[in-house]
Amino acid sequence: MKEIDFRADEDIAKDFLSNFADALGDAKYLNILQEVANRKIRAIQIDLEDLFNYKDLDEEFFRRVTENTRRYIGIFAQAIDELMPEPTEPFPDDDHDILLTQRSADRTDNNDGSDPKEMMPPEIKRFFEVYIRASSKGQPFTIREVKASHIGQLVRISGIVTRCSDVKPLMQVAVYTCEECGFEIYQEVTARAFLPLFQCPSKRCEINKTKGNLILQLRASKFLKFQEAKIQELAEHVPKGHIPRTMTIHFRGELTRKVAPGNVVELSGIFLPIPYTGFRAMRAGLVADTYLETMSVTHFKKKYEE
Incomplete structure (x- = not known):
């Protein structure tokens, strides 16, 4: 297999975001980035149809985005970090801005940034969310048609x-402070469960041969809104004599609170495995559960208004 150059793919993503124009000739994604910079919106939704219709379409890049979507959300996010314009309108500072300013000042005073464990991950600096929406052409899958x-x-x-579950905070980046060296240590959380750090891994604690105790700073950590739902096959999609199948759906960030029980919806998202944890993992072995990480929501029939 040919090795994929993700750095080159990031350049393709930057080129698409910079140069794609809609039917009116407007720079669609540059306008969206400006609205994000002005803190009017948080969600950046990239339409696969736009990527397909782009004048300089790279068909292999399009295929990779469709087949490895979660990785390419990160690549588009890195491209957006580099393209993000300066705000053109004033906006009040929120907790995120105040903490970021304070961290930057602390790093200038205390840390030369040479230790990778103390480097601030890009995820904690971002005030936007990236979603890739599937093409609306053709019929959507039924739940039983989605295979391994x-x-x-x-x-x-x-x-x-x-x-639908309640909306809960999901930890994205855990931030710790060391009692010995005073540095902030960052731990990116990529799964539903994670093992907290207890011992400081910084170079200063290593040189001083001290086992610095880490204190989790909840206010400085980054959380994301999270909601879980169940979706069931429509009656017309169930073969005669069969039981309707269900699928677990995960909503994050700006996509939470978009659906309620009884809504008939069309969802685009990434079909992913979720391994069992704890005692269930010992019994399950190599078996994993599956879920859909939602990228967009379209309502077919809204519930009746009062």
Whole structure:
């Protein structure tokens, strides 16, 4: 297999975001980035149809985005970091801005940035969310048509929402402060469960041969809104004599609170495995559960208004 050059793919993503124009000739994504910089919106939704219709379309790049979507969300986010314009309108500082300014000042005073464990991850600096929306052409999959071969890919499904959880905070970056050296240590959380750090891994504690105790700073850590739902096949999609199938759906950030039980919806998202944790993992072995990480929500039939 040919090795993929992700740095070159980031350049392609930057070129697309910079130069794509809509039907009116406006720079669609540059305008969206300006609205994000002015803190009017948080979500940046990239349409696969726009990528397909782009004048300088790289078909291999398009295929990779469709088949390895989660990785390419990160690549588009890195491209957006470099393209983000300066704000053109004043906006009040929120907690995120105040903490970021304070961290930058502390780093200038205390840390030369040579230790990679103390480097601020890009995720904690971002005040936007990136979503890649599947093409609306063609019929969406039914739940029973989504197979193991679709793992990691962008798929579009339809069904009825049967259950929704409350919106809860999901930790994205855990921030610790060392009692010995005083530095901030960052831990990116990529799974539903994580093992907290207890011992400082910084160079200063290593040189001084001290086992610095880490204190988790909840206010400085980054959390994301998270909601879980269940979606069930529509009656017309269930073969005669079969039981309707269900799928677990994860909503994050700006996509939370978009659905309620009883809504008939079309969702595009990334079909992903989620391994069992704790005691269930010992019994499950290599078996993993699956879920859809939602990228967009379209309502077919809204619930009745009072």
